[in-house]
Amino acid sequence: MPGLLQYEFMRNALIAGLLASVSCGIIGAFVVVKKMVSISGAISHASFGGIGLGYFLRVSPILGGLFFSTLSALGMGLVSRRTRLSEDTAIGIMWAVGMAAGIIFIGLTPGYAPDLFSYLFGSILTVPLLDIIMMLVLDIFIIIVISLLYKEFFAISFDEEFATVMGVPTEALYLTLLCLVALTIVILIRIVGVILVIALLTIPAAAVRQFTYNLKLMMVLSIVFGALFTFAGLLLSYYLDLASGATIIMVSAVSFFIIYGASRLRKGRHREIDAPLPV
Amino acid sequence: MENSDVVKLEDVSVHYGGIPALEGVNLTVKQDDFIGIIGPNGGGKTTLLRVILGLVKPAAGKVTVIGEPPEKGRRHIGYVAQYNLFDRSFPASVFEVALMGRLRQSGLFHPYRQVDKEAVIQALETVEMLGMKDRRIGELSSGQQQRVFVARALVTEPRVLLLDEPMASVDPTMQTTFYELLEKLKKKMAVIMVSHDIGAVSIYVDKIACLNRHLFYHDSKEITTEELESVYQCPVEMIAHGVPHRVLKEHK
Numbered sequence: 001m002p003g004l005l006q007y008e009f010m011r012n013a014l015i016a017g018l019l020a021s022v023s024c025g026i027i028g029a030f031v032v033v034k035k036m037v038s039i040s041g042a043i044s045h046a047s048f049g050g051i052g053l054g055y056f057l058r059v060s061p062i063l064g065g066l067f068f069s070t071l072s073a074l075g076m077g078l079v080s081r082r083t084r085l086s087e088d089t090a091i092g093i094m095w096a097v098g099m100a101a102g103i104i105f106i107g108l109t110p111g112y113a114p115d116l117f118s119y120l121f122g123s124i125l126t127v128p129l130l131d132i133i134m135m136l137v138l139d140i141f142i143i144i145v146i147s148l149l150y151k152e153f154f155a156i157s158f159d160e161e162f163a164t165v166m167g168v169p170t171e172a173l174y175l176t177l178l179c180l181v182a183l184t185i186v187i188l189i190r191i192v193g194v195i196l197v198i199a200l201l202t203i204p205a206a207a208v209r210q211f212t213y214n215l216k217l218m219m220v221l222s223i224v225f226g227a228l229f230t231f232a233g234l235l236l237s238y239y240l241d242l243a244s245g246a247t248i249i250m251v252s253a254v255s256f257f258i259i260y261g262a263s264r265l266r267k268g269r270h271r272e273i274d275a276p277l278p279v
Numbered sequence: 280m281e282n283s284d285v286v287k288l289e290d291v292s293v294h295y296g297g298i299p300a301l302e303g304v305n306l307t308v309k310q311d312d313f314i315g316i317i318g319p320n321g322g323g324k325t326t327l328l329r330v331i332l333g334l335v336k337p338a339a340g341k342v343t344v345i346g347e348p349p350e351k352g353r354r355h356i357g358y359v360a361q362y363n364l365f366d367r368s369f370p371a372s373v374f375e376v377a378l379m380g381r382l383r384q385s386g387l388f389h390p391y392r393q394v395d396k397e398a399v400i401q402a403l404e405t406v407e408m409l410g411m412k413d414r415r416i417g418e419l420s421s422g423q424q425q426r427v428f429v430a431r432a433l434v435t436e437p438r439v440l441l442l443d444e445p446m447a448s449v450d451p452t453m454q455t456t457f458y459e460l461l462e463k464l465k466k467k468m469a470v471i472m473v474s475h476d477i478g479a480v481s482i483y484v485d486k487i488a489c490l491n492r493h494l495f496y497h498d499s500k501e502i503t504t505e506e507l508e509s510v511y512q513c514p515v516e517m518i519a520h521g522v523p524h525r526v527l528k529e530h531k
Contacts, residue, residue, distance in 0.1 A: 033366070033369060033370060035366070148388050149387070151385070151391060152382070155382055158379065159363070161360065162358065162379060164334065165332055165353055166380070166435070167382070168382055215370045
């Protein structure tokens with residue numbers, strides 16, 4: 001292990017994994033308790049449209065992804081609030097449309113699209129320094145917004161109607177939270193890719209939910225678990241020569257089931273705390 | 280405190296996709312009122328409360344809460360909803376849930392203050408739930424949860440308390456305690472309680488209104504047989520069974 005750290009790509013990978021775990025843990029906790037897993041899945045797939053657009057316009061694909069993920073988050077949020085279309089339906093449409101747009105843009109781009117696979121399935125070993133800086137900035141931004149609006153996000157997650165009666169601007173806050181999910185997804189795309197993002201966002205929070213009923217503690221533990229899963233997956237993929245993103249997800253999922261099973265056994269026949277299964 | 284109008288509905292009508300839920304409802308609630316609103320399921324009871332809260336916009340008519348439109352006036356309302364359909368596994372303690380009643384006072388972008396926490400402790404004491412303040416809300420019985428939601432409504436320091444079927448999830452032995460709590464509270468605020476349980480309501484409230492799209496209310500505990508019949512659309516003997524006689528007008 002110490003030997004591995006002499007490689008710059010490995011050091012970068014570990015830093016990227018850690019930075020990704022921070023936003024992933026904080027936002028993932030909200031995604032799990034507010035049951036936003038599906039909409040988060042749609043946001044991540046929709047961001048692929050932006051990645052395609054980035055290739056097409058010859059700007060950074062990740063910037064395109066940021067643009068599309070935020071736009072789709074706002075779009076789905078507004079459609080489900082303001083129209084008679086259900087959020088579920090909006091999710092189904094946006095999920096596929098984003099992917100379709102990405103494929104068309106890439107098809108229109110002359111020549112070969114480099115790193116296309118890394119955007120789809122992640123490539124933590126090739127994260128450039130610029131992206132690490134971007135992750136750091138996004139992390140700080142997410143921490144600031146969450147700490148300023150924590151009690152409101154907590155309230156709308158628990159009981160939106162009551163929050164409305166209390167004068168909390170629930171729609172604006174929900175859209176803000178969706179935008180934070182979109183930012184987190186962009187951070188995570190580098191690690192596990194568009195398709196696998198949703199698992200990394202969900203699993204650490206779902207796993208720590210077995211230990212604690214305190215949302216703040218859930219966030220902290222999710223960060224720790226996310227980092228552990230990422231590092232373990234990274235090492236395993238290195239030694240076994242497997243795809244890093246997929247290995248990280250498999251390590252997370254296996255750990256989740258062990259944790260879930262163990263806590264079930266410990267709690268005996270209590271069936272009241274049902275964590276959602278990872279998608 | 281002067282006995283002013285705290286809630287006033289004038290000719291309020293509400294439609295859901297063309298189907299009328301409330302028609303021409305007039306209601307004036309005064310500061311020291313304790314009103315029970317009874318009526319069959321689907322009679323518009325919850326809708327009426329949601330209109331007062333500004334969560335449902337009436338198609339016609341005017342609503343004022345402490346002389347203001349409901350979106351503004353609702354800062355004076357404490358609300359306990361009928362079903363608390365929150366996720367039972369949600370990571371929130373009793374204390375954290377009750378604190379949400381202080382969202383308005385503490386303000387956006389600010390954490391809860393010490394005064395907010397003190398208000399919550401006091402309210403939890405009032406509903407006798409302080410001993411459970413660190414328990415996860417989902418672990419409590421529905422009756423206990425109901426008390427926590429009352430505490431959450433109380434910390435808003437309301438002038439009007441709206442209770443939607445508060446007894447629905449409270450077991451019979453706890454109901455008496457709950458009504459005793461309401462007896463205490465009604466001295467400090469107007470209370471509007473919605474229920475389909477005529478028997479229970481009639482014993483404790485001071486005034487009764489009957490709602491089935493139309494509201495029958497005479498600023499008293501008196502409801503005529505004809506009104507009850509038209510509200511429930513069945514012979515009154517069937518529903519009046521077990522109702523203390525003073526609720527109903529004497530038969531001729």
